[in-house]
Amino acid sequence: GENVEQHPSTLSVQEGDSAVIKCTYSDSASNYFPWYKQELGKGPQLIIDIRSNVGEKKDQRIAVTLNKTAKHFSLHITETQPEDSAVYFCAASGNTGFQKLVFGTGTRLLVSP
Amino acid sequence: GAGVSQTPSNKVTEKGKYVELRCDPISGHTALYWYRQSLGQGPEFLIYFQGTGAADDSGLPNDRFFAVRPEGSVSTLKIQRTERGDSAVYLCASSLVVGLDTQYFGPGTRLTVL
Numbered sequence: 293g294e295n296v297e298q299h300p301s302t303l304s305v306q307e308g309d310s311a312v313i314k315c316t317y318s319d320s321a322s323n324y325f326p327w328y329k330q331e332l333g334k335g336p337q338l339i340i341d342i343r344s345n346v347g348e349k350k351d352q353r354i355a356v357t358l359n360k361t362a363k364h365f366s367l368h369i370t371e372t373q374p375e376d377s378a379v380y381f382c383a384a385s386g387n388t389g390f391q392k393l394v395f396g397t398g399t400r401l402l403v404s405p
Numbered sequence: 406g407a408g409v410s411q412t413p414s415n416k417v418t419e420k421g422k423y424v425e426l427r428c429d430p431i432s433g434h435t436a437l438y439w440y441r442q443s444l445g446q447g448p449e450f451l452i453y454f455q456g457t458g459a460a461d462d463s464g465l466p467n468d469r470f471f472a473v474r475p476e477g478s479v480s481t482l483k484i485q486r487t488e489r490g491d492s493a494v495y496l497c498a499s500s501l502v503v504g505l506d507t508q509y510f511g512p513g514t515r516l517t518v519l
Binding site for chain 1: 510511512
């Protein structure tokens with residue numbers, strides 16, 4: 293089955309810096325890659341997603357890139373703010389006919405003022 | 406509009422007891438998912454409903470776990486003879502349709518088995 297690896301496990305940046313989180317997946321048939329932000333005591337919240345027919349997608353300060361050949365995708369956050377501090381999860385959907393998400397282990401992002 | 410809601414937010418029980426966790430999906434969403442999140446880990450898939458039927462329950466760890474969605478809306482996850490290893494946050498998500506559609510997560514139920 294699908295396996296998703298995520299790095300780094302923790303990331304500390306200064307406010308205004310950029311942050312990059314990387315994920316790799318194992319199932320070449322995966323075709324949907326969402327990113328979720330989870331704050332303490334809350335459920336995951338979708339922040340951006342990308343489908344396999346697109347190489348890059350951007351939404352204001354957040355962008356995701358996908359390299360299907362290498363089977364990896366990355367989250368880029370520019371001009372980080374303290375409120376970006378949270379745990380971020382990448383996920384991939386395998387070729388199961390429905391959207392069973394396989395998640396990475398998470399990256400704890402800390403943005404210091 | 407209202408998002409996915411889950412009750413209770415916290416549940417403490419004793420080893421061997423039976424528990425029920427409830428999920429109210431976003432109105433009109435036909436697909437409903439249950440995930441389990443252990444401390445420091447990402448959510449792990451448990452079961453998926455399309456309408457009233459469990460389309461895939463391959464993630465349920467054993468036969469002590471069961472879920473229902475009798476009217477195609479509210480779902481209940483049931484755990485029999487709870488064990489300490491069942492302690493985790495149980496997350497529910499819903500999506501408008503089956504397939505590559507955004508899953509919206511609820512806040513979760515934190516289950517603690519003493």
